Amino acid sequence: xxxxxxxxxxxxxxxxxxxxxxxxxxxxxxxxxxxxxxxxxxxxxxxxxxxxxxxxxxxxxxxxxxxxxxxxxxxxxxxxxxxxxxxxxxxxxxxxxxxxxxxxxxxxxxxxxxxxxxxxxxxxxxxxxxxxxxxxxxxxxxxxxxxxxxxxxxxxxxxxxxxxxxxxxxxxxxxxxxxxxxxxxxxxxxxxxxxxxxxxxxxxxxxxxxxxxxxxxxxxxxxxxxxxxxxxxxxxxxxxxxxxxxxxxxxxxxxxxxxxxxxxx
Amino acid sequence: xxxxxxxxxxxxxxxxxxxxxxxxxxxxxxxxxxxxxxxxxxxxxxxxxxxxxxxxxxxxxxxxxxxxxxxxxxxxxxxxxxxxxxxxxxxxxxxxxxxxxxxxxxxxxxxxxxxxxxxxxxxxxxxxxxxxxxxxxxxxxxxxxxxxxxxxxxxxxxxxxxxxxxxxxxxxxxxxxxxxxxxxxxxxxxxxxxxxxxxxxxxxxxxxxxxxxxxxxxxxxxxxxxxxxxxxxxxxxxxxxxxxxxxxxxxxxxxxxxxxx
Ligand SMILES: Nc1ncnc2c1ncn2[C@@H]1O[C@H](COP(=O)(O)OP(=O)(O)OP(=O)(O)O)[C@@H](O)[C@H]1O
Ligand SMILES: [Mg+2]
Numbered sequence: 001x002x003x004x005x006x007x008x009x010x011x012x013x014x015x016x017x018x019x020x021x022x023x024x025x026x027x028x029x030x031x032x033x034x035x036x037x038x039x040x041x042x043x044x045x046x047x048x049x050x051x052x053x054x055x056x057x058x059x060x061x062x063x064x065x066x067x068x069x070x071x072x073x074x075x076x077x078x079x080x081x082x083x084x085x086x087x088x089x090x091x092x093x094x095x096x097x098x099x100x101x102x103x104x105x106x107x108x109x110x111x112x113x114x115x116x117x118x119x120x121x122x123x124x125x126x127x128x129x130x131x132x133x134x135x136x137x138x139x140x141x142x143x144x145x146x147x148x149x150x151x152x153x154x155x156x157x158x159x160x161x162x163x164x165x166x167x168x169x170x171x172x173x174x175x176x177x178x179x180x181x182x183x184x185x186x187x188x189x190x191x192x193x194x195x196x197x198x199x200x201x202x203x204x205x206x207x208x209x210x211x212x213x214x215x216x217x218x219x220x221x222x223x224x225x226x227x228x229x230x231x232x233x234x235x236x237x238x239x240x241x242x243x244x245x246x247x248x249x250x251x252x253x254x255x256x257x258x259x260x261x262x263x264x265x
Numbered sequence: 266x267x268x269x270x271x272x273x274x275x276x277x278x279x280x281x282x283x284x285x286x287x288x289x290x291x292x293x294x295x296x297x298x299x300x301x302x303x304x305x306x307x308x309x310x311x312x313x314x315x316x317x318x319x320x321x322x323x324x325x326x327x328x329x330x331x332x333x334x335x336x337x338x339x340x341x342x343x344x345x346x347x348x349x350x351x352x353x354x355x356x357x358x359x360x361x362x363x364x365x366x367x368x369x370x371x372x373x374x375x376x377x378x379x380x381x382x383x384x385x386x387x388x389x390x391x392x393x394x395x396x397x398x399x400x401x402x403x404x405x406x407x408x409x410x411x412x413x414x415x416x417x418x419x420x421x422x423x424x425x426x427x428x429x430x431x432x433x434x435x436x437x438x439x440x441x442x443x444x445x446x447x448x449x450x451x452x453x454x455x456x457x458x459x460x461x462x463x464x465x466x467x468x469x470x471x472x473x474x475x476x477x478x479x480x481x482x483x484x485x486x487x488x489x490x491x492x493x494x495x496x497x498x499x500x501x502x503x504x505x506x507x508x509x510x511x512x513x514x515x516x517x518x519x520x521x522x523x524x525x526x
Pocket of ligand 1 (some may be wrong): 016019023025043044045046047048049050051052196214
């Protein structure tokens, strides 16, 4: 483990949303993300997963603590840490090709080069033939493929994904998980993947990071040493799943007890 | 489908002309009061091809009115778009301009005519200004609304993909995302501009133009000319609207459900 290079590290991160009442979303969180790994993050609903990703993306400023990318503190959003959002954030006025070209245009590539490069990624996510369609003509799964291609085309150091598959039906979702692993295998991008779904986390991740109830801290980080492609019904898979589910249940119970207390007259 | 529509349009148009014709021939029976449709039609053709002394010649007046329209409308587009963009994007600019805009907006363009004529005299510029006053607000308001309601997720997505400067965000996200509203602004603004053309010309800013001639015809008690000019105003207004509609449809092909049969 120590041989692997750390690409992203978070030190003493704290995030408070000021207001009445103020919400402490993240509290003294430390983490290291290794180059080329697939890191999954699970945690109880509302614990601060999205907030964490948004801070890593630079869309939100931490209250204290720092985020280092390859040793340098991040300054705002940038194409070295592209985010794929839960809701579809494709630009509806651009075609599939136009969406994937977006980041390439900003990098100053000529139109020809941008098209050639974008087509590579459209092919990678299996959407050749659909490049001239508009987002509203695509299914949910196809939209997220486009979002993935658009993000990969920027060639980011880290890919941030916030529940990108949660709007899909179960079959499409399983299929997309398999596709995502294939694409990751080919590109070897560092991926930080937030999900509600423990099975998804165990299927995808090299490691699964379990967060506590709000304020989010790291409860535990679990190595998933299962050969890919993983069998969702193998006993080691199921055992790991149960273990993580138990951890989550503990956290959710904490929230319940807390709110029961506050309900007491 | 298309053919059936055309048939319906023609039927309703012919029915209207027929009722008009019969009403005049059988009940009014005074062409100076209200000429029948056949008479107006003949006059329209005559005015389109030969004109009638002293100065009634439709093609020339149409062009002249379009000239007034172009001055006022293009100015309204430029000012309305820029101000809409600035006030929609920068909150402070919106708050500062809001009371001024809201105070000036309810003043009808016609109320601006006296002061405009005093300041700019009876010139084409005066007509342009009155048209501008009428047309600038729909453009400004629609653009501002479109820009202010650009969804944050598009902006954030663009930012993580490398769009860091405001200028890039405006060019690549804000304007395309606001385009539906901007297009509506253009269309509404054009319609108001065309109405203001007639109002401005009525006051004699120039010795030509549809608005001026329609009033001149009154002095000659030439009701058929008045109505022929009214029809010309209607037809040109309709054509302008169709042009912007066509542009809108082309520019917004990406929108869901815009394809209306
Ligand atoms: N902009 C904001 N202003 C105030 N509070 C916020 C803001 N964004 C998030 N929060 C609060 O911070 C906490 C964490 O929110 P966050 O969206 O990060 O949770 P999450 O783990 O992603 O939840 P979910 O599982 O539902 O996606 C929540 O209590 C939320 O109400
Ligand atoms: Mg979330």
